[in-house]
Amino acid sequence: MLSIETNETKKGMGIHARRILAYVVLILVSFLCLFWFYVLFVNATRSHGELTKGFTPIPSTYLLKNWQGVMAGTLPIVRGMFNSLFVALCSAALCTYFSTMTAYAIHVYDFKIKKFMFTFIMAVMTIPTQVTALGFLQLVSDMKLEDNFIPLIVPAIAAPVTFFYMKQYMESALPLSLVEAARIDGSGEFRTFNTIVVPLMKPAIAVQAIFTFVSSWNNYFTPALILHNDKMKTLPILIAQLRSADFLKFDMGQVYVTIAFSIFPVIVVYLILSKFIVQGVAMGSVKG
Amino acid sequence: MAKVKRGKVVSYNKWGYIFLIPFIVVYLIFQLVPLFRTFYYSFFENYRSGLTQIGPNFVGLQNFITIFKNPDIWIYTENTLIMWIMGFIPQIIVSLVLGAWFSDPSLRLKGQRFFKTVIYLPNLIMAAAFAMLFFTLFSEGGPINEILMQLGWISEPYKFLSNEWSTRSLVAFMNFLMWFGNTTILLMAGMMGIDTSLFEAAEVDGATSTQVFFKITLPLLRPILIYVMITSLIGGLQMFDVPQILTNGTGDPMRSTMTLIMYLNKHLFSKNYGMGGALSVILFIITGLLSLVVFKFSNKKD
Numbered sequence: 001m002l003s004i005e006t007n008e009t010k011k012g013m014g015i016h017a018r019r020i021l022a023y024v025v026l027i028l029v030s031f032l033c034l035f036w037f038y039v040l041f042v043n044a045t046r047s048h049g050e051l052t053k054g055f056t057p058i059p060s061t062y063l064l065k066n067w068q069g070v071m072a073g074t075l076p077i078v079r080g081m082f083n084s085l086f087v088a089l090c091s092a093a094l095c096t097y098f099s100t101m102t103a104y105a106i107h108v109y110d111f112k113i114k115k116f117m118f119t120f121i122m123a124v125m126t127i128p129t130q131v132t133a134l135g136f137l138q139l140v141s142d143m144k145l146e147d148n149f150i151p152l153i154v155p156a157i158a159a160p161v162t163f164f165y166m167k168q169y170m171e172s173a174l175p176l177s178l179v180e181a182a183r184i185d186g187s188g189e190f191r192t193f194n195t196i197v198v199p200l201m202k203p204a205i206a207v208q209a210i211f212t213f214v215s216s217w218n219n220y221f222t223p224a225l226i227l228h229n230d231k232m233k234t235l236p237i238l239i240a241q242l243r244s245a246d247f248l249k250f251d252m253g254q255v256y257v258t259i260a261f262s263i264f265p266v267i268v269v270y271l272i273l274s275k276f277i278v279q280g281v282a283m284g285s286v287k288g
Numbered sequence: 289m290a291k292v293k294r295g296k297v298v299s300y301n302k303w304g305y306i307f308l309i310p311f312i313v314v315y316l317i318f319q320l321v322p323l324f325r326t327f328y329y330s331f332f333e334n335y336r337s338g339l340t341q342i343g344p345n346f347v348g349l350q351n352f353i354t355i356f357k358n359p360d361i362w363i364y365t366e367n368t369l370i371m372w373i374m375g376f377i378p379q380i381i382v383s384l385v386l387g388a389w390f391s392d393p394s395l396r397l398k399g400q401r402f403f404k405t406v407i408y409l410p411n412l413i414m415a416a417a418f419a420m421l422f423f424t425l426f427s428e429g430g431p432i433n434e435i436l437m438q439l440g441w442i443s444e445p446y447k448f449l450s451n452e453w454s455t456r457s458l459v460a461f462m463n464f465l466m467w468f469g470n471t472t473i474l475l476m477a478g479m480m481g482i483d484t485s486l487f488e489a490a491e492v493d494g495a496t497s498t499q500v501f502f503k504i505t506l507p508l509l510r511p512i513l514i515y516v517m518i519t520s521l522i523g524g525l526q527m528f529d530v531p532q533i534l535t536n537g538t539g540d541p542m543r544s545t546m547t548l549i550m551y552l553n554k555h556l557f558s559k560n561y562g563m564g565g566a567l568s569v570i571l572f573i574i575t576g577l578l579s580l581v582v583f584k585f586s587n588k589k590d
Contacts, residue, residue: 015394015395018395018497019395019396019397022389022395022397023397025385025386025389026386026389026397026403029382029386029403029407030403030406030407032465033406033407033409033410033465033469034406034409036418036421036422036425039425039431040421040425043431052429054434054438055431055434055435055438098310098311098314099311101307101310101311102307102308102310102311104307105303105304105305105306105307105308106304106308108304109300109301109303109304109307110301110304111301111302111304111305113305114304117308121311122583123579123583124315124319125579126519126522126575126576126578126579126582127319127323127572127575127576128522128525128526128571128575130526130528130549130552130568130571131323131326131568131569131571131572131575132319132322132323132326132568133322133326133552133556133568134322134325134326134329134556134561134564134565134568135321135322135323135324135325135326135328135329136318136322137556138322138325138329138561139317139318139321139322139325151318154314154318155314155318155319157310157311157314158310158311158312158314158315158318158319163311183300189300189303189306190303193307214412217414218412218413218414218415218416218529220414220415220416220528220529220532220533221528221529221549221553225553225556225557235414235416235417236414236416236417236529239414239416239417239420239533240416240420240532240533242420243419243420243423243533243536244536244537252424255424256424259417259420259421259424262414262416262417263413263414263417263418263421266412266413266414267409267412267413270409270412271405274401274405274408275401277408277412278401278404278405278408278473281408281470281473281474282473282474282476282477
């Protein structure tokens, strides 16, 4: 308390002035983040005719009509959402489970190639998926897996970043004595992993499941190269299709609803889970 | 006794290999083999010209020579770097300031959780949909032009996507919006890790908050700042979704927003595997070198 008092009398900006400045900037920045989504929401509720008349910040009543228009249109947007959902859920489940398993192998056991494996995984962590895309595409076409979700889901098993997060978390949350105790009680190694380690890792699994889900849901580059059949396309590909179509012929209200449809579900889920997500980002950074 | 115990330890440790099998198998099939294959393809002439398939013929380093001789790669590298820098500079400044405020206990900012939630939000939005949204908002008859005209700031619609610098600015601005929340949280975590006694000592010595920020916080944050910068640069080199959707893959106006990955994407779609492979190898090497820097710095921290 005393230090704050003295601070105010010094030549620097007073604490009150600094606090006000901070709030003003924070509100400005928050406005910058939210404004676009507010406009999106408002415009999704307005009819094409209203939209051409100019912008107003007050929502209108055409949301349902626009939605029905989209449903009657050619873009299989609901199908796209289910495709995205399926791929993202499977990726998140496989990625977290197997990354925990990989981290467990390195964390608990002592074996010859342990050190090498750890260094190897750390080294390949920053290789972008785009630079292996060419070989990946060839592989997918050799395996006849084009227009299939397998090449979008299965690779999630080997996720160096998730592995690293799990490994860090294990160091603070998984005492080796617990594993020893389970062994003494006669639990098999695989059973110990499933019934003791995985439940213990739940907080980390939740955080990583969210991140994997979101990055898979948002992924555009690889799916666009693999999925060509309309029935298999995920949301980002459909959005790109909307962009490349002749724009002026579209009903703008429907365009906004389509965009809103691919953005707002993520925002809603995020707002529900935001506590874990923001904490998760910070947690990864402190340890990383 | 000792012998028995030893045998037991070994029998447990074989599980280390077993638990590693899924990772190794999947990594080999879906990452390592494709990586080597990409390298392999970069040495072959292999493309489609109309309906005829040319190659694959072994041409050595010819693809690399062709790529570097063509001015395109330099233009696209420049575009990518310019748009990254235009997004990164405001990003690091805003993140530093917000991070300092969030982590300053004497400020006691209220609603921190709300603000952190809001600024992180754009990071989770599908980049493709976000770019599509900006395309409609900033189009000629779009709401931004309408608002600016209603405010009387402009008299006729401004063509944001017909001007080189306004298009680049839009891409940079979207990258800024999507990443500054993430950077703020990273830097804030780093600032919280600084020994508070240093701040107390500075306050006793009568330092202002500005002095504390420049003389204590910044120098101590250097490793994290470098980490943030290099990882952001690696991410920046992969810039794709936003300019691709915003410009419908053309990189217009005048290819001024065409990035390296958009270039690669073009080769992949036109099935020019030789050039695509060579470009991938170049990107791989650049990213590898940048990662080495990160690796060095994060090791130093310990």
